[in-house]
Amino acid sequence: xxxxxxxxxxxxxxxxxxxxxxxxxxxxxxxxxxxxxxxxxxxxxxxxxxxxxxxxxxxxxxxxxxxxxxxxxxxxxxxxxxxxxxxxxxxxxxxxxxxxxxxxxxxxxxxxxxxxxxxxxxxxxxxxxxxxxxxxxxxxxxxxxxxxxxxxxxxxxxxxxxxxxxxxxxxxxxx
Numbered sequence: 822x823x824x825x826x827x828x829x830x831x832x833x834x835x836x837x838x839x840x841x842x843x844x845x846x847x848x849x850x851x852x853x854x855x856x857x858x859x860x861x862x863x864x865x866x867x868x869x870x871x872x873x874x875x876x877x878x879x880x881x882x883x884x885x886x887x888x889x890x891x892x893x894x895x896x897x898x899x900x901x902x903x904x905x906x907x908x909x910x911x912x913x914x915x916x917x918x919x920x921x922x923x924x925x926x927x928x929x930x931x932x933x934x935x936x937x938x939x940x941x942x943x944x945x946x947x948x949x950x951x952x953x954x955x956x957x958x959x960x961x962x963x964x965x966x967x968x969x970x971x972x973x974x975x976x977x978x979x980x981x982x983x984x985x986x987x988x989x990x991x992x993x994x995x996x
């Protein structure tokens with residue numbers, strides 16, 4: 822692929838990646854995965870497609886960091902479907918030190934460049950284990966629970982036996 826003059830810090834974004842970002846912005850695809858080529862000092866596309874949240878973990882390579890752009894499609898409060906662009910930085914614990922240092926150096930400039938290309942990122946998340954990236958987690962990150970509602974949902978459980986001199990109670994969060 823021809824290397825674009827689109828600069829991200831010291832990294833250039835390949836033309837193919839810029840084209841895929843354009844497809845993402847127009848809604849033709851909902852997922853793009855990017856890799857940094859350390860030798861060429863470029864950011865390239867390794868995957869682009871339409872996937873569901875539960876398919877994200879399967880797209881992550883073992884032991885190799887990746888930048889990901891994902892449009893989270895969901896229904897909020899039973900109303901219309903919402904589309905939220907999310908930037909996911911996957912950095913596995915077993916990755917090499919070189920890779921772990923290369924990606925953080927480029928992340929801020931790359932996100933700014935994505936914003937300049939109209940990606941309109943609403944949320945930025947970092948994960949070391951993509952199995953933790955579930956639809957519930959993503960939804961709560963975008964729409965954090967209201968603290969008053971959360972506190973009201975606590976239930977006090979009275980012990981069946983006498984709790985002793987210290988007394989006792991347990992608060993249970995809703996599932």
